[in-house]
Amino acid sequence: MVKRVVISLGLLVALALELRAQESFAKKSPSVTLLPAPTAQLTRGKVNNVQLTFSVEPGFHINSNQPSAEYLIPTTLKLDPPTDLMVGKITYPPGEDRSFAFSPTDKLNVYSGRFTVLVRVRPLASVLAGEYEFHGSLRYQACDNAACFPPKNLAVRFAVKVVKPRPPRKKNPAQSPHAGN
Amino acid sequence: MKRDPLVIVAVAVTIALMLVVGLRSVRHQQNSASAPLKGALAPDFTLSSLDGSTVHLSDYRGKAVLLNFWATWCPPCKIEMPWFVELQKQYGSAGLQILGVAMDDASPEEIARFAKEMGINYPVLLGKETVGDAYGGVEFLPYSLYIDRNGKVLDVAYGLKGRGEIEDDVKKILASSATVQAQK
Structure with missing residues (x-):
């Protein structure tokens, strides 16, 4: 009898999971999010790297920054930095070459799961130390195994803290072997 | 306290049934909401085609239309x-008209170049x-929407379907009898 109860409950869970899986295809809309991270510290007057990690919802993929075909829309980050904080090169990770059920012979270069974009930022030497906020957007175009969604712009916002450079270490004056003679 | 196993089984089965009915009902509502056009007249539109002409869906009344x-x-x-290129070749003489609607930010020139590369043999409209x-x-x-000869949506397809499934739907709309003569 206990066996029957266990089987019944097992069937119940399996059924619920199966129906949930069927649900998910038609209605789910893909989402990409910027994962929270500790405030990056940037040294005034120097080139610093800021890491932004994004997460693509499971079951979806987005084109990498270097998609494998001309017509595909690349993932791109655009930033509007605060005055006196200069944005340099934005480095995107290489995508993963994957083939999908809709075209098993072709490979698309995509991001799925988490990916990290590296942004070079140089606060001018004259900028005041303190917290600053960057605004921008990540443009991406997502697909799942059977359909593609129109390109979207994810609003991106993150804070940085500009700090003064460490004062240079004072060198000890050279000691003369004859000092004190 | 000793519980009667029969009661436990009955409760489990009842919960399972409630879950199935509930989820199926939600799914049915979602499908209905996402396919409100099935069985209805396809909304008429006026769009420009890549060759510069103006196209109304109603121009194709009397034909079986696959609107993609x-x-x-x-x-x-x-x-x-x-597959659409093949189907247009195969069933065009039987009254099939495929219409592609490009929902694109790309320029008409880029869309035309793409259509040429793909060898598209049916009108491409700028969405x-x-x-x-x-x-x-x-x-x-x-x-894609499968529209019969009277302008009624017989079926809708979200996402990529297999070629066989597409051809079956094409046959269904071709089998519909027209009450209005084709204008194109």
Whole structure:
């Protein structure tokens, strides 16, 4: 009898999971999010790297920054930095070459799961130390195994803290072997 | 306290049934909401085609129309295109008219270049958001509607379908009898 109860409950869970899986295809809309991270510290007057990690919802993929075909829309980050904080090169990770059920012979270069974009930022030497906020957007175009969604712009916002450079270490004056003679 | 196993089984089965009925009902509501056009008259539209002509859907009344929303950035849409080319060749004389609607930000020149590369042998229309809205918002692509000879939507297909499934739907709309003569 206990066996029957266990089987019944097992069937119940399996059924619920199966129906949930069927649900998910038609209605789910893909989402990409910027994962929270500790405030990056940037040294005034120097080139610093800021890491932004994004997460693509499971079951979806987005084109990498270097998609494998001309017509595909690349993932791109655009930033509007605060005055006196200069944005340099934005480095995107290489995508993963994957083939999908809709075209098993072709490979698309995509991001799925988490990916990290590296942004070079140089606060001018004259900028005041303190917290600053960057605004921008990540443009991406997502697909799942059977359909593609129109390109979207994810609003991106993150804070940085500009700090003064460490004062240079004072060198000890050279000691003369004859000092004190 | 000793529980009667029969009661436990009965409770488990009841919960299972409630879950099944509940989820099926939600799914049915979602499908109905996402396919409000099935069984209805396809909304008429006026769109420009790549060759510069103005096209109304109603011009094709009397023909079986496969209306396919696509975009250049949509890899699954590209998979279907060679099938549509074949189907247009195979069933064009029987009254099939495939119409592609490009829901794209790309320029008409780029869309035309893409269509040429894909060897598209049916009209490609330049989509508008208003037309997309009339057809349920076109939240993702490819999205195809199978419209019978009287302008009624017999079926809708969200996402990529197999070639066989597409051909079966084409046969269904071809089998419909027209009460109005084709104008094109």
